[in-house]
Amino acid sequence: MAYVSTTGEFTRDQRYIATRITADGRDGYPVEPGRYRLVVSRACPWANRTIIVRRLLGLEDVLSMGVAGPTHDERSWTFDLDPGGQDPVLGIERLQEAFFQRYPGYDKGITVPAIVDVPTGQVVTNDFPQITIDMSLEWKQYHRPGAPELYPEALRAEIDEVNRHVFRDVNNGVYRAGFAGSQEAYDKAYHRLFDRLDWLSERLAGQRYLVGDTITEADVRLFTTLVRFDPVYHGHFKCNRSKLTEMPVLWAYARDLFQTPGFGDTIDFVHIKRHYYEVHRDINPTGIVPAGPELGNWLSEHGRESLGGRPFGDGTPPPPPKPDEVVPADHGAR
Incomplete structure (x- = not known):
């Protein structure tokens, strides 16, 4: 979501869900193969980052990916590319449903990328800058052999x-x-x-x-x-x-x-x-x-x-x- 100020300047709403999926599970969401689903649209540059990093690190088999269609309305991204218009893993038609499952009446942006907890159907995070960093650092034990260091400490x-x-x-x-x-x-x-x-x-x-x-x-x-x-x-x-x-x-x-x-x-x-x-x-x-x-x-x-x-x-x-x-x-x- 975003708005244009009285001076005409575009301002991006950066109030993202900052919950993190970590190796030690300190936010209540430990890294677990198969537990989470990354929801993206290939149209979106912010989501595209996560698609690339997931590929480079070889996380495809531990973090599944749902792809929303390229267009959306004010209610959010839809899974119109999937049979029946539903994500086959989450069983939802709109990403909005995963946000409402955790925060009924959620009034901020329903954005991709988002990671959803499959067992509860609740969104965990849509904090896109942190998601790719955590893929590099918190998911490290599940990287493929030969995965690059995308965020080297030095x-x-x-x-x-x-x-x-x-x-x-x-x-x-x-x-x-x-x-x-x-x-x-x-x-x-x-x-x-x-x-x-x-x-x-x-x-x-x-x-x-x-x-x-x-x-x-x-x-x-x-x-x-x-x-x-x-x-x-x-x-x-x-x-x-x-x-x-x-x-x-x-x-x-x-x-x-x-x-x-x-x-x-x-x-x-x-x-x-x-x-x-x-x-x-x-x-x-x-x-x-x-x-x-x-x-x-x-x-x-x-x-x-x-x-x-x-x-x-x-x-x-x-x-x-x-x-x-x-x-x-x-x-x-x-």
Whole structure:
């Protein structure tokens, strides 16, 4: 949920359910294989982070995933992709039901990603920044052999600092531009966004990844915004100084990650475009979904290997997605 202030500035409601699933169960929810269900939409950049991290760490067999459809109404995300319009594990039609099961009359945002306790049907958390950190730290005993260190202790302070800048100016910055209610608010968000993208371009010109020489949480968080930039944010959110394809360093960096197992194979461009253009009728009243852009260029050579770096550090790439989690071929880059 979000609102636009009297000065026209978009403000994201960040009152998330902060309950955590931990190895010691200190919040009442211990890490247990098979107990929880991660609910996502492939359209949503915040949820996309959890899909990627779950893949990279190999948690598919211990944390099941329910995929909501790309569109929703004011009552929340629906499971319209599943037979009968119900999540096959939770038996619910709307994510809202899991929130109400724990908090009747819940009046904050019904957001993805969310993790639901299967035995009780109650939502545990929708605190998306913490969910991926906890996947790395609290679920560690269930990581696959060769899982990468996405939040290494020695780099956490730097990762956290980069993430703060990227969230404020890029991840959330595109929304601050797109939903601005005044010219002044839009101009401010627009310039902060592209100033930060220029800063990121300078940072990445000489190093393959954002922090250190391997993929970390910071790369996951930036990637899910970059991959949506040209299909959605450039036009729909008026972030149109440059397309991603016109920013050479960031375009090469994004293609490098896209072509890394666990990143591009989670991306559903059809769901992404349908969500933004169909749901945001306040800024796209007709609901028409644009046909472009062409997506085959995501698979072109990027040349970033010349900068060195080891994508998975001492680990290994994840295996291919589980058959029931494969993005349809005509929904990806081709």
